[in-house]
Amino acid sequence: MAATRVQRESWQGQVAWRKTYAEGGRRRRVAALRWVARRLGANALLAPMPLSPELACRTEQAMINRLAALGAHVPPLLAVADRELLLGDLGPTLAVACRAEADAGKRRELVQLGLDALASLHASGGYLSQAFARNMTLRDGRIGFIDLEEDPCTMMSLPAAQARDVLFYAHSTARFLSGQPGEHARLLQAHLAREAPEVRREVARTASRLAWLAPLAKPFGRRSRDVAEALASLARATA
Template sequence: MAATLVRRVEADGRVAWRKTYSDGGTRRRIAVLRWVARRLGANALLAPIPLGPAEACRTEQAMIRRLAALGAHVPTILHAGETELLLADLGPTLSQTCRDETNAEARAALVALGLQALLELHRRGGYLSQAFARNMTLRDGRVGFIDLEEDPATLMPLAAAQARDVLFYAHSTARFLADRPGAHAGLLAAHLAQESPAVRAEVSHTARRLAVLAPLARPFGARARAVAEALVSLRQAAG
């Protein structure tokens, strides 16, 4: 899989991001993850086939253009080279905004904004590369999508790619609502009720397969506990 180096620069007096792709050398890890996903029967967790630098750069350009055509908020491509992109700034990440927010109710509202953005994208037939909160931005109440160098639909159906968005987002946001028991699961349940039946079925199937891992993850630090919380939330939300 291609690795990326992202640097903050100025372009025409505005903040921009120069993204350079290189060989990441993580193919063995990806192969293991793909094997685990297949053993679990979880299509939505299949990792995309590793790409070289040039192909990852082309994939991100294609994903940006596809999402832009659907009306999604994505970076403008200011310049494109064979293994480098210059992208316009969309503001701070949703993950950082949640970390900076000290009010629990306000954090829940931020997590809900991300879910609403995913729902709107899915209704238009779109999906993301890795829908972690760190790959979403928030400025003036508008959610944007960044880091789009993977195309999950190259190896899974649309419903699985969209379910993957929900699963990744749930994993990356559970820790922000850890001080409000049940709040995360409630937001996910409300979201899933509005997704298509096919997406709900994919999330439910994967959540059931992963539920056994929740007790095993809790003893291994804050990040592992966040994973456990996400798994419990998904299981509760999926029914």
């Protein structure tokens, strides 16, 4: 992705976000990640190469318009420039909502809301840029999608892009259910039953190729433990 900067503004008395695109994508890091994904045969993890600011801006516009046409909840485009978008506000992120929720049962419901939104989007033929919980919003029980400046289908098939959504979402939500052993895997397993067979196969293939990383990642910091928990959930969900 191109480097981006987001600033909160007021637009006609409502909250809006000015998103500015600049040079600065981490090309060497992305190239390394792409090499690893290819070596592992994990097509769904192929990272799109960083785009120019103008192309990233146009890509986000196209993704927003495409998802809106499918009925997805995305930010309205309030103003458009070559390297800048003014976007409507969809509320706090799902990640923020999960972190703030002390009740374990309600956290589970929040994670389920995100899975339901992905299932609906995928059933209509859609996919996201990076389906992390921080790139989903929640307001009045409705999930929205933000940060759409890359298009995975420029690098992979639709089933792989949708599998990528499941993998990224699993990675970003496992920690919210860490106190409920097996629950995250059960949610993922139920979700995969709603996905197309090609998506299920892509998720299972990637989870299998990455399973060896889980015990290696577990002893390290929080981010590594998050990866380990997500991989363990995916292994159980696809067994």
